[in-house]
């Protein structure tokens with residue numbers, strides 16, 4: 001992508017995000033906390049408003065016109081998500097509140113029925129707490145054993161160590177696709193193939209991959225894949241679980257209630273087929289429809305275009321960070337083409353505590369994250385109590401990276417001057 005093409009893309013998309021055009025403490029907002037949540041384009045905001053103004057009604061229940069319109073839009077959004085991740089069938093997409101709920105769904109519904117004492121579950125040390133605690137709870141319920149894939153010297157997924165952990169005792173492998181802290185992109189296809197060779201199931205946490213690159217569940221071959229809408233331009237309160245049809249059909253229900261049944265008697269019930277078996281109660285209708293609008297929006301730009309643009313930004317971000325010798329980044333460095341890692345940088349600076357840094361940068365209108373980013377075990381492992389993190393999306397620009405680096409340099413110089 002040439003610089004001119006980049007500028008055109010950024011200026012075109014920025015007009016779609018009203019929130020980006022404001023000042024914070026008198027400075028233009030520079031939003032660099034996209035790994036926590038993304039901003040929402042007008043198309044998504046309009047989808048929410050259109051539903052509530054025009055056809056708010058419950059889905060799958062009424063035969064009246066509004067209910068039929070709501071149901072059509074809700075189910076059409078499922079088709080969009082199906083195409084977005086290239087699932088073979090629309091029934092393989094289950095709406096959830098977020099990725100966390102999707103993982104818990106699998107841990108309870110599949111885990112309780114299939115995992116026994118002594119079974120092994122392989123995770124990695126870089127997992128988000130959402131892909132750790134549900135498995136800790138399952139292990140506590142069942143007596144299963146958790147095993148953790150360690151990091152290589154470049155702070156990436158250690159494939160050799162993973163291979164050494166796999167055995168016929170392995171029941172499940174649950175790993176993150178793109179780390180929200182290290183930014184590394186894990187070889188999920190190979191991870192899946194190897195797990196299947198020992199008869200284990202595979203769950204992929206795709207929270208940080210699906211917003212930024214084309215993800216194909218059939219190419220990966222995983223049994224489940226989870227993501228949150230709010231990190232891919234959709235509202236909060238909606239996410240999805242992809243599962244292979246035969247795997248989902250074999251799973252007992254998770255939550256019981258309306259919508260998920262076939263026939264109900266006082267003492268027992270039969271259940272609807274997937275996806276409805278896993279969508280008990282009135283769902284987040286507006287949010288699901290808006291997730292469909294977000295998918296339309298992303299696909300109209302093109303996931304490959306988004307990925308290519310973000311690779312350029314990644315190159316530039318790491319180039320600029322390298323000018324500051326005090327800054328230590330985590331995870332692999334991008335290659336010459338900006339590939340090999342995500343468009344985010346978790347870092348420490350020595351002199352300035354990440355929380356202080358985040359507060360100082362906020363005074364300049366710059367939003368970055370400070371803390372453990374829900375990867376506390378990983379932070380312990382790399383001996384950082386907390387890190388600062390700047391995470392980019394396709395609406396960020398080189399000028400914003402310049403603004404961030406200038407403010408960062410100023411903060412380091414200031415604190416270095418006092419304490420150095």
Ligand SMILES: *Cc1c(COP(=O)(O)O)cnc(C)c1O
Nearest residue numbers: 098099100128130180205207228
């Ligand atoms: C954000 C995130 C989650 C959790 O997402 P929720 O929307 O909070 O459920 C899980 N894994 C990764 C890698 C994430 O970045």
